[in-house]
Amino acid sequence: MKKYIALVLLSFVFISCSDPHGEQNGYIKIALENFPTSLDPRVGTDQVSQRMHQLLYRGLLKRERNGSLSPDIAEKFWREGKDRFVFELRKGIKFSNGKEITAKDVAYTYNSILQGKIRTIRKGALWMIKEVSASENMVIFKLKKPYSSFPINATLGIVPEGADEDFGKHPVSSGAYFLYKREKEAFFLKPNPFQYGVKNNGIIVKIIPDEVTRALELKNSGIDIVVNGFTPDIIEELKKDKELEIKRGQGGNFAYIGINFADPVLRNRKIRLALGYSINRDEIIKYLMRGYAKPANSVLPPYLWAYEPDVFTLHYSPESARKLIKEAGYSNLTLHFSCAATRLSRELSQILKAQMEKAGINLKTDCSEFSSFYMNIVKGNFQLYFLMWVGISDPDIFRYIFHSESIPPNGANRGRYINPEIDRLIEKAEVTYELRERKRIYSLIQKIIAEELVYIPLWYPDSVAVFRKGLKGVKVYPNGDLTFIKDVTY
Numbered sequence: 092m093k094k095y096i097a098l099v100l101l102s103f104v105f106i107s108c109s110d111p112h113g114e115q116n117g118y119i120k121i122a123l124e125n126f127p128t129s130l131d132p133r134v135g136t137d138q139v140s141q142r143m144h145q146l147l148y149r150g151l152l153k154r155e156r157n158g159s160l161s162p163d164i165a166e167k168f169w170r171e172g173k174d175r176f177v178f179e180l181r182k183g184i185k186f187s188n189g190k191e192i193t194a195k196d197v198a199y200t201y202n203s204i205l206q207g208k209i210r211t212i213r214k215g216a217l218w219m220i221k222e223v224s225a226s227e228n229m230v231i232f233k234l235k236k237p238y239s240s241f242p243i244n245a246t247l248g249i250v251p252e253g254a255d256e257d258f259g260k261h262p263v264s265s266g267a268y269f270l271y272k273r274e275k276e277a278f279f280l281k282p283n284p285f286q287y288g289v290k291n292n293g294i295i296v297k298i299i300p301d302e303v304t305r306a307l308e309l310k311n312s313g314i315d316i317v318v319n320g321f322t323p324d325i326i327e328e329l330k331k332d333k334e335l336e337i338k339r340g341q342g343g344n345f346a347y348i349g350i351n352f353a354d355p356v357l358r359n360r361k362i363r364l365a366l367g368y369s370i371n372r373d374e375i376i377k378y379l380m381r382g383y384a385k386p387a388n389s390v391l392p393p394y395l396w397a398y399e400p401d402v403f404t405l406h407y408s409p410e411s412a413r414k415l416i417k418e419a420g421y422s423n424l425t426l427h428f429s430c431a432a433t434r435l436s437r438e439l440s441q442i443l444k445a446q447m448e449k450a451g452i453n454l455k456t457d458c459s460e461f462s463s464f465y466m467n468i469v470k471g472n473f474q475l476y477f478l479m480w481v482g483i484s485d486p487d488i489f490r491y492i493f494h495s496e497s498i499p500p501n502g503a504n505r506g507r508y509i510n511p512e513i514d515r516l517i518e519k520a521e522v523t524y525e526l527r528e529r530k531r532i533y534s535l536i537q538k539i540i541a542e543e544l545v546y547i548p549l550w551y552p553d554s555v556a557v558f559r560k561g562l563k564g565v566k567v568y569p570n571g572d573l574t575f576i577k578d579v580t581y
Contacts (some may be wrong), residue, residue, distance in 0.1 A: 092442070117292030118279075119562075119579050120314040122299045127287065130270065131259035132133040132248030133204050134211045138481060138571075145574050146280060146294065148248025148266040151230070153177050156568050158343070158395045158484055160242055164192060164249060164265070165230075170524070173237040174221075178230045178245065185285035186251055187269035194225035196265075199252040201232075209256060217244060235486060237522040239529060240487035267577040268294060282577075289577045290564065309335065309557060314526065316558035318577070319571035323381035326555060334560050339383065342554040343392045343569030345480040346384075348428075348547035354474050355505040361419040363544040366426075366475075367405035368412040369450035370443065376550055379438055384550035389537050390480060390488065392551055392569060396526075397486040399534040402541035405548070410448035430477040431461040439477060470501045471507060479552075481569040486533045490517050493540065508545050 123142060129135035132144040152164040154407055162168070165178040184192045201223040203209045213397045224231050234241060249265045250258060262270055267289050268280035280295040284287035297314055299305045306325050308314045310332055311360035319511040321329065348366070350357050357363060391398045416424050428443065440456040447454045458464075468476050480488070491497055494517050497504040513536060520532040540546070554567045566575040 093266060103433065118295050119291050119293075119316065119576060120297060121573070121576065122297045122305050122308060122314045122317050122320060124298075124300055124302075124305070124320055127296050129259040130262045131209070131254070132250065133200065133209050133213055134259060136212060141482075142571070142573050143278070144248045144266075145572055146263045146266060146268045146576065147262060147270065147294075148250070149184070149246040149247060150247050151180075152242060153574070154246055154484060154572070156566070158392075158569070160222065160246070163246075164197070165245070168242070168245070173522070173524070174234040176234070176241060176245075178232075180228045180230070182228065184265075185283075187264040187283045187285065188251075189285050190251065191250060192265055193252075194228055194230045196252045197221045197230045197249055198225040199254070200247065200249050203250075203254070213247075220244075237524070239521055239524050240485050242486040243487065290580045292579070294576060309559070312559065316556060316565065316566075317560055318556045318573065319554055321555070321557060323379070323383045326383065327381055329513070329557050335557060336560050336562070336565075337557050338565055338567050339553045339555045339556065340567035341392065341394055341569050342384070342552045343394075343481075343483055344552050345387055345392065345483060345553065346388070346549040347390075347392050347478065347480070348549065349468070349473075349476045349478060350506050350544070350546065351471060352509070352545075353471060353473050356421075356424075359419050360420075360544065361415045362424070363547075365412040365415040365419070365424075365450065366447075366453070367544060367547050368408045368415070369452055370405070370547065370549075371375040371407040371446050372405075372549060373407070374446075375439065375442055379435070379442060380550060380552065383553045383555060385553070387551050388541065389548065390483065390532075390540070390546070391486060391537065392483060392493070394500040394569060395483070395486070395531055397533040400539040401534075402538050404541070409446075409450040412452070413440045416451055418438045423453065424451060425455060427455045427474045428477070429464055429473045429475065430456070430458045431464045432458045433461075436477055468505050469500075471505070474504075477549075484570070486520070486529075486536075489513075489533070490521070490534055491547065493517065493536070506545060508543075510539070511544070513539060 123139050125139045127135050127140035127143045129140055129141055132148050149163050151165040152160045157160055160450050164184055166181045168178040170176055180194055196520050204214050205323055219234050221233045221235045260373055264283055267283055269283050271281045271341040272279040276298045280294040305317055309317055352358055372386050388402055388404045428440055430440055437458045440458055444456055469472055492503045493513055495509045495514050498507055516532050516536050518565055520529055523529050554569050554571055556565050556567050558565055559581050563580050564578040
């Protein structure tokens with residue numbers, strides 16, 4: 092496969108895209124792997140849509156590179172009591188149509204979701220909000236109960252009052268750029284004329300699903316930059332091109348093996364521990380990820396404030412795995428591993444099969460089309476599976492993935508893990524506002540999850556930008572955010 096990739100990239104004679112109208116002069120050309128599902132920030136929840144929203148919209152707060160939150164449209168915010176947040180807006184920030192962004196626009200953005208005026212799954216994420224109101228230049232959020240992680244929900248892109256279900260087809264921007272033209276496989280964005288700070292003439296976002304085609308476009312100047320859009324093998328080939336640069340940094344995603352706690356075999360901790368000891372993560376990171384990853388030990392990435400490094404950590408020991416399997420009462424252990432039919436997942440499944448065989452585990456692998464694979468995971472029709480959590484920015488994810496009330500379809504506790512102590516700690520953290528105490532609680536949660544082996548942690552993939560030499564202002568965000576693009580120039 093690696094030889095094939097190299098031959099493709101070296102042998103293709105690619106005809107770069109011409110621009111008969113001269114519209115690309117001074118524009119930064121970026122590539123995304125799929126079309127956004129919606130340009131409406133209230134509706135599009137997939138990763139590509141969220142990247143487009145970062146270019147087109149601003150929220151009350153914005154997320155910094157280290158995962159912290161800072162004011163954006165809001166000048167400041169504060170909490171009144173335990174269930175009320177107040178945001179005071181900056182003056183003079185305007186939509187791309189010249190209208191000033193007001194508290195009524197902000198309240199409408201949230202209320203259109205909460206009141207069902209817009210059909211969107213985001214309503215579930217805003218469950219803690221009882222009501223949103225506007226008073227002069229202030230927005231007041233009344234919560235159903237105290238909820239310490241509420242501010243992360245204030246990063247939602249703001250739309251004008253009255254924006255309807257068709258808004259995503261003709262968006263009015265509150266951010267650095269606005270959409271001025273859309274072609275079959277490209278979006279043309281120009282700087283918002285009523286805001287400041289954009290250093291380039293605009294952006295052309297090209298939708299290129301095929302990874303090799305993206306690489307060829309980059310090599311032949313058809314695009315200028317790709318962020319987190321290449322597998323490690325492709326990155327290694329692109330490193331050989333003297334006209335390209337690579338910038339990498341800490342990633343915010345988490346690759347893991349999920350375990351079905353409803354399965355009588357895997358309910359035994361000795362079996363789960365044997366699984367962990369049978370996997371050589373260092374080898375996987377070196378050869379499969381080509382070094383573009385770091386070993387993981389928690390769902391939370393290390394740069395987040397709530398991350399706890401001092402947890403039970405697995406190491407490679409097939410001898411220990413064999414001993415534990417025997418102690419659990421098994422002489423021949425067969426387990427089934429499910430994954431999506433991507434190249435990375437298929438290669439990982441074969442590596443795991445070979446590694447576990449040394450520990451006396453016969454791993455049966457099934458890599459299927461994603462929708463079929465995912466449906467089985469949600470229904471609980473699996474023993475082991477491989478997936479990745481993307482864009483983790485707050486420890487409130489623990490309720491979604493570990494609380495007993497979050498078993499599908501109510502959440503993503505796909506492993507059917509039930510632990511009353513974890514439920515109690517999650518609920519306690521949610522109503523605790525003192526940061527030191529919250530961190531202590533979240534540390535306890537991570538220690539228990541690691542000790543119980545709810546997941547088998549694998550790696551945190553690096554965040555990687557590949558771009559044309561001479562491009563200035565490129566920054567690497569852990570989640571592959573594109574907010575830095577407004578500062579990019581040649």
